[in-house]
Amino acid sequence: MNSGSRISSNNTLNDEDSAVYLHALQEALGYSQDIIFKKLRIAGRWPATLVFIEGLVDTQLLFQSVLESLMAPAFTLPHTFENTEDIMQFLIEEVLIAGGTRISCDPEYWIHALLSGESILLLEGKEQALIIMTSGGEERALTEPTSQTVIRGPMDGFTEGIKTNLSLVRRRIKDRNLRIESFVIGEVTSTDVSILYMKTLVRQEVLEEVRSRLESIDIDGILESGYIEEYIQDTALTPFPTVFNTDRPDVVAAALLEGRVAIVVSGTPFVLLVPALFMHFFQSPEDYYNRSDISTLLRIVRLSALFISMLVPALYIALTTYHQEMLPTGMLISLAAQREGVPFPAFVEAILMEFTYEILREAGVRIPRNVGQAISIVGTLVIGQAAVEAGIISAAMVIIVSITAISSFVIPVVSMSISIRIVRFAMMILSGAFGMVGIFVGIIILLLHLTSLRSFGISYLSPFSPSPAGAWKDSILRVPWPYMNKRPFITQPGNRRRQSVKKGEGQV
Amino acid sequence: MRRLSGLLIRILIAVLLVMPLSGCWDRRELDELGIAMGLGIDKKGKEFILSAQIVVPGEIAANQKGSVEAPVTLYEVTAPTLFEALRKMTVISPRTIFLAHVQVAIFGEELAREGVADVLDILLRESKIRRDYYVLVSKAKEAREVLRILTTLDRIPANQLSNSLKVSSDSYASIAAIKIEDLVNGIAAEGDEAVLTGLVIQGDEQEGEELNNVKRIDAAARLRLKELSVFNKDKLMGWLDEKESKGYNYIKNRIGSTVGYITTDGGTVAFETINCSTKIKVRIINDKPVYDIHVKTLSRIAESNSEIPITDLEMIKKLEDMAAEKIVKLMESVIEVEQHRYKVDFLGLGQALQQKNAKLWNKLKPEWNNKLPELEIHCHAEVDIKKAGTTNQSLKKSMEET
Structure with missing residues (x-):
C-alpha cells in the first residue's frame, strides 16, 4: 500500500496530530450530521476514531465485525510495534473480522471511500487510516421486473444496487x-x-x-x-x-x-x-423459454404489430381521402356512412384522435396510482364513445386508434415502441399530404435510414441486411435449441460453436 | 459536420414548407363523394341519357334501422356525350360522382340495337372507372327505368344485380356474367361475337319505384335476369330463350354448375352438373371446317321422382345416355339459332377455326356469316353420374314396394 515515507518513527500518541486530521475531515465534509465520528480505544489502549456515514453502512456488520472486535478486551497486544504499518497489519490480520480492509494515507481517498459506504478507522497520531468495507444499508429488495414481463421465466429483476x-x-x-x-x-x-x-x-x-x-x-x-x-x-x-x-x-x-x-x-x-440490433427489440426473453413454434408465431405477431402501429392510421388517411377505389365496395359504403356529418377531414380527425390518445397515455403514466381509475373512465367513455355519438369522430377512427395503441404495446421493449410512435406521426403527415405515394416514400426513407444505422459497428438491420449465413435461425424464426449450433454473428469470430453439431443432428 | 447538419435542416424545412403547398391534390373526403353503384345508358335521338344510381351512405349503414329514405338515389342527365353527362350531373348532385365502384352498367335495348361502340369508348378511356363491372341489357325497357326499382335483401339494386349475376351464372347457367372487358373483347374479336344478359322488371313497375316495394314480403316489382341477347359487332340482334342460353353456355364451356332433368317412363330425374368441360375440335375436310363439340360432365342425381331403381348400374348407364342426349339437344338448339335464325357467329366457331388453321380462316373470313348455315357441326356429350345423394331409391319406388 501507499505507506512509507511519512510514518512517524515514535509510537507515542499525539493528540494534536489526530485532531488535525479529524478536523480536516470534518471540514471537508461540511459537518454533515449523518457523518458519525465514533471515538473508541482499541483494546482499551489506543485511542482511535471510527468515521462512517449513517445509512450507507451496514450497521449490524459494523457493530459485530468491527466495533466489537476492536473494543473487545480479549486480545492482548503481543509486543510494541515498530511502526504504524505494523499496527495496521496486526489489526487487519488478527483483530478485525470484517473483510475487504485496506490501508490508505490519502485523505482524498478516505473521503471517497467514506461516501461509498466504507468506514475509516483513524488511529490517533497516525497518518494512515484503515478503510473497512462496511457498505450496506437500506436497499430495495429484489422484485419482479416491471418493464418486460413474462409468463414463464425468471421473476427476479435488477435493483438499484x-x-x-x-x-x-x-x-x-x-x-x-x-x-x-x-x-x-x-x-x-x-x-x-x-x-x-x-x-x-x-x-x-x-x-x-x-x-x-x-x-x-x-x-x-x-x-x-x-x-x-x-x-x-x-x-x-x-x-x-x-x-x-x-x-x-x-x-x-x-x-x-x-x-x-x-x-x-x-x-x-x-x-x-x-x-x-433492430431485431433484438422484437424478441422477448420468453421466446427462448417457450416452445420454438409458438415463439416463432409470436415474433411474427410482434412484427405485424410493428407495421400496424406504424402504418394503420396513415393507411386509413390515404385510403379514405385519396384511394377510395382501393377499398372493397361494402367497406367504402360503411366508412362513408360513418363519416356522414363528421366535421373534420380524415387527416385532422386522425391527428386529433392519435394526439388525444398520446395525452391519455402520458396521463396514465404520470397519474398517481390512486386516481388512476378516473383516467380510464374518462378515456374510454368520454373520448371513445361520446365523441362518436356526438358525431365529432367517426367510429372507424376510434377502432384505428385502439388497434394502433394496442399494437404498440406488443413490442416488448418500450424504447422501440416509443420510436414507432414518432414514426407513426411522420407517416400520417406524409399520407395526409401525398396519400399512398407519401407512405411508400416514407417507408423507403425509413428503410434507407435503418440500413445506414450501426450499433457499435454492427449493422442495425442484420440479420436481414446484411444477412450472414445461419443468422436467420434466431430472427423472425426461433428454431429449437438443439438446432442452434452456432452463436450469433455478433460473437467473436472463431468461437461460434455453441454445441457439438452431432448432438443437434442426433435429436432430429 | 455542423455545416452539413445545418444544410440538412434547411433542406428539411424546405421540404416541410412545400408539403402544404401541394394543396393535397386529388384529395377527396368520403363525404364529398357520390358513390355510383349502377350506371344506366339510354339514347334519345342523338343525345345520351345517363342515369347513375348513387348510394345514400347514411341509409345503408349497418346501425341504421327503420330507414325512411330510399337507400339509393338516381340522377339522370341528357347530354350529347357521356363525358359531358357525367360532369353535368353535378348540376343536380351535391357531390362529385365517384365511378370506381360501379357494379353494373345497363344498356337500354334501344341503344343496344343502335350499337354500343360509342358508349364503350368512354367506359374504357376513363381512368377512374374499373373494368370489372358487369354489363346488362334492359329488355324492352329503358335502363333508367330499371334502375328505379327498389330491392330488398341487397338494398342497393346495382349490388343485387351483380350478386345475382354471379350466383346465377355459377349455379344455374341460363345467363352469362359478362364483364365490360369481356364485352369489349367479344366485340373486337374476330370470329366471335358478344352476348349480354338481359334484364326485365317482373311485376308492377310503378309500385316498384315506391319504398313500399321493399316493405312487402312479396315485392310488387322485382328485377329479374332474363336470357341472353346476341350481338352482331356492337349491335343487338335478338334474344335467346332459356334452353338456347344453356346450350350456349355448354358450348362456350361456361358451365360451373347447373341443373338438368330427364323424363323417363316412371317420372322425372333431375341432375346436378358438378363439373363440366367442353372442347371444340375442328377438322378440315375438303377445305371446309367440320366441328366436333365434346361435352364431358360429372353429375349427381339431385332429385328422383321416378320408379327407376337407382342402385341398378344398368339403369344408371341408361340415365347417363339420356342425359347426354338432352345436352346434345340443348346445344343443337343454339347452333340452329346461330346458323339459321341470326346468322351471327356468337358461338366463336370462327375463332376455333382461326386457331386451328389461320390460312383457311383468312380465306373464309369475309363471307363467314353467310357460310354459317353450311357448316357441319357435330355435338357429343358424355355424362358421368357419380353420386346418388344421401338416399337410394326414390320415395315413390319405396312406397310401391311396401
Whole structure:
C-alpha cells in the first residue's frame, strides 16, 4: 500500500496530530450530521476514531465485525510495534473480522471511500487510516421486473444496487471468463459503472469501443443508464434506439453469451446492452423459454404489430381521402356512412384522435396510482364513445386508434415502441399530404435510414441486411435449441460453436 | 459536420414548407363523394341519357334501422356525350360522382340495337372507372327505368344485380356474367361475337319505384335476369330463350354448375352438373371446317321422382345416355339459332377455326356469316353420374314396394 515515507518513527500518541486530521475531515465534509465520528480505544489502549456515514453502512456488520472486535478486551497486544504499518497489519490480520480492509494515507481517498459506504478507522497520531468495507444499508429488495414481463421465466429483476445486480448475473454465469470492469463516471456523483462481458466471446473491437466511449464521458452526474446511453450511442440523429436496455438479469446473461457487452450503472435497475440490433427489440426473453413454434408465431405477431402501429392510421388517411377505389365496395359504403356529418377531414380527425390518445397515455403514466381509475373512465367513455355519438369522430377512427395503441404495446421493449410512435406521426403527415405515394416514400426513407444505422459497428438491420449465413435461425424464426449450433454473428469470430453439431443432428 | 447538419435542416424545412403547398391534390373526403353503384345508358335521338344510381351512405349503414329514405338515389342527365353527362350531373348532385365502384352498367335495348361502340369508348378511356363491372341489357325497357326499382335483401339494386349475376351464372347457367372487358373483347374479336344478359322488371313497375316495394314480403316489382341477347359487332340482334342460353353456355364451356332433368317412363330425374368441360375440335375436310363439340360432365342425381331403381348400374348407364342426349339437344338448339335464325357467329366457331388453321380462316373470313348455315357441326356429350345423394331409391319406388 501507499505507506512509507511519512510514518512517524515514535509510537507515542499525539493528540494534536489526530485532531488535525479529524478536523480536516470534518471540514471537508461540511459537518454533515449523518457523518458519525465514533471515538473508541482499541483494546482499551489506543485511542482511535471510527468515521462512517449513517445509512450507507451496514450497521449490524459494523457493530459485530468491527466495533466489537476492536473494543473487545480479549486480545492482548503481543509486543510494541515498530511502526504504524505494523499496527495496521496486526489489526487487519488478527483483530478485525470484517473483510475487504485496506490501508490508505490519502485523505482524498478516505473521503471517497467514506461516501461509498466504507468506514475509516483513524488511529490517533497516525497518518494512515484503515478503510473497512462496511457498505450496506437500506436497499430495495429484489422484485419482479416491471418493464418486460413474462409468463414463464425468471421473476427476479435488477435493483438499484450495483453489487446486487452484478451478483445476479454472476449467479447465472459461473464461468471464469465472465469479466467485470469498473469505471467511475461523473465528476460530482462518482457513479459506479461496470461493464460485463465474456472474455472468450466478445468481439475485441466492440469491447475497445465501449471502453473508449465510456472513458470519454465527461459529465458532472450520472443518475440513470439513459445518461450513458446517449453518450455512447453511435448517432443521435435517429428515432431508433441503438442501445438496448433491460431490467432482467436473464436477458443480460443471454446477451453476454451472445458476445454482447452489458453496462451496469449504479442507482438504476436498467442495464444497457450493446451492440443492439433492430431485431433484438422484437424478441422477448420468453421466446427462448417457450416452445420454438409458438415463439416463432409470436415474433411474427410482434412484427405485424410493428407495421400496424406504424402504418394503420396513415393507411386509413390515404385510403379514405385519396384511394377510395382501393377499398372493397361494402367497406367504402360503411366508412362513408360513418363519416356522414363528421366535421373534420380524415387527416385532422386522425391527428386529433392519435394526439388525444398520446395525452391519455402520458396521463396514465404520470397519474398517481390512486386516481388512476378516473383516467380510464374518462378515456374510454368520454373520448371513445361520446365523441362518436356526438358525431365529432367517426367510429372507424376510434377502432384505428385502439388497434394502433394496442399494437404498440406488443413490442416488448418500450424504447422501440416509443420510436414507432414518432414514426407513426411522420407517416400520417406524409399520407395526409401525398396519400399512398407519401407512405411508400416514407417507408423507403425509413428503410434507407435503418440500413445506414450501426450499433457499435454492427449493422442495425442484420440479420436481414446484411444477412450472414445461419443468422436467420434466431430472427423472425426461433428454431429449437438443439438446432442452434452456432452463436450469433455478433460473437467473436472463431468461437461460434455453441454445441457439438452431432448432438443437434442426433435429436432430429 | 455542423455545416452539413445545418444544410440538412434547411433542406428539411424546405421540404416541410412545400408539403402544404401541394394543396393535397386529388384529395377527396368520403363525404364529398357520390358513390355510383349502377350506371344506366339510354339514347334519345342523338343525345345520351345517363342515369347513375348513387348510394345514400347514411341509409345503408349497418346501425341504421327503420330507414325512411330510399337507400339509393338516381340522377339522370341528357347530354350529347357521356363525358359531358357525367360532369353535368353535378348540376343536380351535391357531390362529385365517384365511378370506381360501379357494379353494373345497363344498356337500354334501344341503344343496344343502335350499337354500343360509342358508349364503350368512354367506359374504357376513363381512368377512374374499373373494368370489372358487369354489363346488362334492359329488355324492352329503358335502363333508367330499371334502375328505379327498389330491392330488398341487397338494398342497393346495382349490388343485387351483380350478386345475382354471379350466383346465377355459377349455379344455374341460363345467363352469362359478362364483364365490360369481356364485352369489349367479344366485340373486337374476330370470329366471335358478344352476348349480354338481359334484364326485365317482373311485376308492377310503378309500385316498384315506391319504398313500399321493399316493405312487402312479396315485392310488387322485382328485377329479374332474363336470357341472353346476341350481338352482331356492337349491335343487338335478338334474344335467346332459356334452353338456347344453356346450350350456349355448354358450348362456350361456361358451365360451373347447373341443373338438368330427364323424363323417363316412371317420372322425372333431375341432375346436378358438378363439373363440366367442353372442347371444340375442328377438322378440315375438303377445305371446309367440320366441328366436333365434346361435352364431358360429372353429375349427381339431385332429385328422383321416378320408379327407376337407382342402385341398378344398368339403369344408371341408361340415365347417363339420356342425359347426354338432352345436352346434345340443348346445344343443337343454339347452333340452329346461330346458323339459321341470326346468322351471327356468337358461338366463336370462327375463332376455333382461326386457331386451328389461320390460312383457311383468312380465306373464309369475309363471307363467314353467310357460310354459317353450311357448316357441319357435330355435338357429343358424355355424362358421368357419380353420386346418388344421401338416399337410394326414390320415395315413390319405396312406397310401391311396401
